[in-house]
Amino acid sequence: MDQVLVASGLSQQPAEAVAPVAVTHVRSIIAGMGGYLPERIVTNAELAASVDTSDAWIRERTGISQRHIASEHETCAFMATAAARAALADAKAEPGEVDAIILATATPDQAFPSTALRVQAALGCGGFGFDLSAACSGFIYALSMADSLIRSGAARGVLVIGAEVYSRILDWTDRGTCVLFGDGAGAVFVRAGVGNGTGADQGILSTHLHAQGSLGDILYVDGAVGRPEKSGHLVMHGREVFRHAVTRLTETVTEALAANNLPQSAVDWLVPHQANLRIIDGIGRKLGLPPERVVVTVDRHANTSAASVPLALAEAWADGRIKRGQLVLMEALGGGLTWGSVTRAHLAETIYTQVGLSRNESADLLETVLARMSTALESGESIKISGFGTFSVRQKGRRIGRNPKTGVEVPILPRRVLVFRPSQVLKAQVNHMALPTDHGDDE
Ligand SMILES: CC(C)(COP(=O)(O)OP(=O)(O)OC[C@H]1O[C@@H](n2cnc3c(N)ncnc32)[C@H](O)[C@@H]1OP(=O)(O)O)[C@@H](O)C(=O)NCCC(=O)NCCS
Numbered sequence: 085m086d087q088v089l090v091a092s093g094l095s096q097q098p099a100e101a102v103a104p105v106a107v108t109h110v111r112s113i114i115a116g117m118g119g120y121l122p123e124r125i126v127t128n129a130e131l132a133a134s135v136d137t138s139d140a141w142i143r144e145r146t147g148i149s150q151r152h153i154a155s156e157h158e159t160c161a162f163m164a165t166a167a168a169r170a171a172l173a174d175a176k177a178e179p180g181e182v183d184a185i186i187l188a189t190a191t192p193d194q195a196f197p198s199t200a201l202r203v204q205a206a207l208g209c210g211g212f213g214f215d216l217s218a219a220c221s222g223f224i225y226a227l228s229m230a231d232s233l234i235r236s237g238a239a240r241g242v243l244v245i246g247a248e249v250y251s252r253i254l255d256w257t258d259r260g261t262c263v264l265f266g267d268g269a270g271a272v273f274v275r276a277g278v279g280n281g282t283g284a285d286q287g288i289l290s291t292h293l294h295a296q297g298s299l300g301d302i303l304y305v306d307g308a309v310g311r312p313e314k315s316g317h318l319v320m321h322g323r324e325v326f327r328h329a330v331t332r333l334t335e336t337v338t339e340a341l342a343a344n345n346l347p348q349s350a351v352d353w354l355v356p357h358q359a360n361l362r363i364i365d366g367i368g369r370k371l372g373l374p375p376e377r378v379v380v381t382v383d384r385h386a387n388t389s390a391a392s393v394p395l396a397l398a399e400a401w402a403d404g405r406i407k408r409g410q411l412v413l414m415e416a417l418g419g420g421l422t423w424g425s426v427t428r429a430h431l432a433e434t435i436y437t438q439v440g441l442s443r444n445e446s447a448d449l450l451e452t453v454l455a456r457m458s459t460a461l462e463s464g465e466s467i468k469i470s471g472f473g474t475f476s477v478r479q480k481g482r483r484i485g486r487n488p489k490t491g492v493e494v495p496i497l498p499r500r501v502l503v504f505r506p507s508q509v510l511k512a513q514v515n516h517m518a519l520p521t522d523h524g525d526d527e
Pocket of ligand 1: 136137138141142145146220259260261263320321322323324325326329359360363387417418419
């Protein structure tokens with residue numbers, strides 16, 4: 085079977101609205117962010133009046149001092165719609181620009197239609213949409229799916245939402261869980277952008293998703309619509325989850341940096357899942373990030389599950405802490421177990437997008453190529469780069485090149501030309517990290 089055509093029922097959007105975009109340099113750019121928190125705030129002291137706990141215990145063990153709890157009308161769809169509207173407004177985007185909605189939630193309004201489509205109807209946009217279930221990692225998973233849709237050309241504008249009403253699935257007599265969670269929604273609007281392959285480009289650099297179903301019983305909801313005898317409450321083995329959270333999240337953060345060949349010091353902001361301040365501090369320390377580079381909302385929002393990362397992102401964006409073009413690292417872990425991370429920044433991805441290598445390989449290759457080019461130029465060799473951006477130029481009848489590391493212009497002697505053809509040559513050679521040696525005549 086060489087080719088497969090997959091069609092999915094009704095499409096409200098004509099085909100041309102989601103026409104594929106060129107693969108070269110396509111980036112998923114987070115163009116707008118927004119959030120919604122229920123009006124009602126419940127403090128630790130209020131909780132201590134109904135369960136055997138105290139403000140001091142909750143603060144000391146979790147960093148939480150209050151949470152927002154949804155009223156009856158503040159459903160998952162209601163909050164998601166409000167957050168989505170805010171994200172679209174922030175991006176200065178019209179509902180018509182939305183090709184897809186991916187809504188991460190464990191607490192949808194209904195089994196179906198998906199809450200994503202309730203949001204679609206409320207916003208009056210077309211395209212397609214679906215809910216995604218990955219518990220507290222839901223937003224990271226959804227953003228990764230949006231990135232794939234955009235990179236593949238299947239969508240150009242994607243609303244990614246995390247919305248939760250955990251207050252409806254908590255056992256309010258279980259002090260071990262009911263003090264930890266809150267309600268809310270966060271959203272981002274992700275737009276396809278075309279970069280020029282330089283360091284000025286913006287976009288999602290990489291996403292890393294993981295899951296281990298065998299750990300499903302350390303954090304779960306013990307019921308669902310498929311088990312009508314049980315409506316379901318959240319159950320958690322806190323210590324176990326804590327242990328896995330620190331280990332797995334540190335791993336995935338390290339993985340994200342390694343995949344992009346970035347040092348820890350390159351991270352401008354860590355936007356972590358907001359479950360427990362001790363977990364957040366632990367990962368910040370392992371990353372060597374000072375606390376002022378870590379966005380924290382758990383003290384005021386508690387754990388809003390899939391909504392926690394986009395809510396934190398939207399808050400730090402709205403108050404001017406996060407600025408466009410900075411390197412932002414997001415991570416989350418949740419029931420499943422599921423975990424993952426997303427890095428977002430401006431970085432050249434020419435080799436990655438054009439040659440199809442991994443980012444690690446691309447970064448290594450770029451370094452090797454730059455070093456080789458510098459040496460070649462310094463020794464008077466001329467260079468021709470095909471299909472890879474223009475390097476040499478003519479100026480006043482004389483060919484000059486620019487040292488890519490120093491930016492200094494160097495005259496090119498019209499002798500022999502080292503030819504780089506990344507699409508044909510480099511891909512084949514990258515495993516050995518060897519540079520092409522074929523020399524051709526100058527034009
Ligand atoms: C839940 C969590 C805060 C508990 O902290 P902990 O230091 O591990 O505490 P333990 O569960 O070991 O409980 C210690 C004691 O505090 C008690 N306790 C639990 N909740 C309490 C509360 N709200 N108030 C007062 N005491 C409480 C326990 O009953 C236990 O008492 P015991 O020693 O008499 O049995 C912590 O394990 C945690 O944050 N885990 C990860 C949670 C998480 O990230 N979940 C979401 C992932 S998406």
